[in-house]
Amino acid sequence: MRSKLAAVAVAAALAGGVVVASPVAATAGTAPSPVATAALTSAIPANLVPARPSPQEVRRALARIARDSDGRVRLGTIGRTNEGRPIRLATVGYGPTRLLYVTQQHGDEPLGTPAAIRALWTLGVPRTAWHRWLLSRVTIDVVVQANPDGAVRNQRYNHDPDASGPYTEPGVGYDMNRFHNPLTPVADNPVPESRAILRLWRATEPRIVVDYHMQGRYRQPDGRETTASILWPTSPLASSAAVTAGRRLAVRNYDAMTYVARANVTRYPGGDYEGIARNAYGILGSASLLVELSDLPEDRTEFQIRTAYVSMLATAQGAADRSIWRIDPARADAIPERGPAIPDAPAELARADAA
Structure with missing residues (x-):
């Protein structure tokens, strides 16, 4: 089966937000024409990982990918x-442009994790002209399920009964997405998960960082429900160049998520605090983006995983062909603001949406 899959050109159909289906052999230094994203999804093993995986299920899925990729997906902690x-890292590619994806900083926001595992399979297991081209241009690091202690408890916070001070639940733990402050010495950071990501950033200096979360449920003025929200760095400490890069990245993701995944994407109303990953890595100079998947009913779970998966592939393709950097950043202003919360949504969906 693997040899059959390897014969299929499985690039993301994301150029310009339009799905195309005309695989063509690549010439040197040129990206092969992409094929429809349906080919990507159909090639992924159905039992690769559940929608809300445990740390053990994440470990098994990553081990399978590493094995089936013949080592092209490298694993570490x-x-x-x-x-x-262990705070797990999976890496694919060997190109000069570094990307960093982070999933499940909040343990009760799981859907970015199966999306990342699927993206790793798609990028690492098949072996086509498109894969050789892409992986020669980018190196993608994925922190998969960044908060495993929170994941096993289905809680927002990490596990630290001694946690105290701002951005904590006393006796429970820290909100790790408030502890990426680049102004604080890493050694003084009380959150091991955040320390690890900061050290990874400093070791690799990725040009792009995308952080995947989940939010509650919201309805737009036109009556449609928001299915995802995105935002670039908003801290005044981030340079204009980093903000511009983040806005270009936001447009790339908006186009892919809207026109390929068919998501209803809005602008997330996030704050300016420098400890939030979206802001912190923008301050450090990366093109940084937050992606929030709405916590929709169970029958929409697969749709939401696919939305994040498309985001990951669109970002990788856009970094590899450099099309992200040609986007007009002013287009980010047209991303609609998120509408009000749905008042009759189940109580468990009333998240503390301040990622």
Whole structure:
């Protein structure tokens, strides 16, 4: 089966937000023409990972990908949690442009994790002209399920009964997405998961960072429900160049998520605090983006995973062919603001949406 899949050109159909279906052999230094994203999704093993995986299921899925990719997907750890769980890193590609994806900083926001595992399979297992081209141009690091202690408890926070001070739940843990502050010495950071990601950033200096979360449920003035929201760095400490790069990245993701995944994408109303990953890595100079998947009913879970998956592939393709950097950043202003919360949504969906 693997040899059959390897014969299929499985590039993301994301150029200009338009799905095309005309695989053509690549010439040197030129991206092969992409094929429809349906080919990508159909090639992924159905039992690769559940929608809300445990740390053990993440470990097994990543091991399978590493094996089936013949080592093109490399596995490692960047640290351990307070309970000793590994903070897992998967890397694919060997190109000069570094990308960093982070999933499930909040343990009760899981859907970015199966999307990342699927994206790793898609990018690492088949072996086509498109894969050789893409992976010669980019190196993608994925922190998969960044908060495994929170994941096993289905809680926002990490696990630290001694947590105290701002951005904590006393006796429970820290909100790790408030502890990426680049102005704080890493050694003084009380959150092991955030320390590990900061150290990874400093070791690799990725040009792009995308952080995947989940939010509650919101309705737009036209009556449609928001299915995802995105935002670039908004801290005044981020340089104009980093903000511009983040806005270009936002447009790329808006186009792909809207026209390929068919998501209803809005602008996330996030804050300016420099400890938030979206702001922190923009301050450090990366094109940084937050992606928030709405917590829709169970029958829309697959749709939401696919939305994040398309975002990941669109970002990789746009970094490889450099089309992201040719986008007009002013287009980000046209991304609609997120509408009000749906008042009759189930209580568990009333998240503390301040990622």
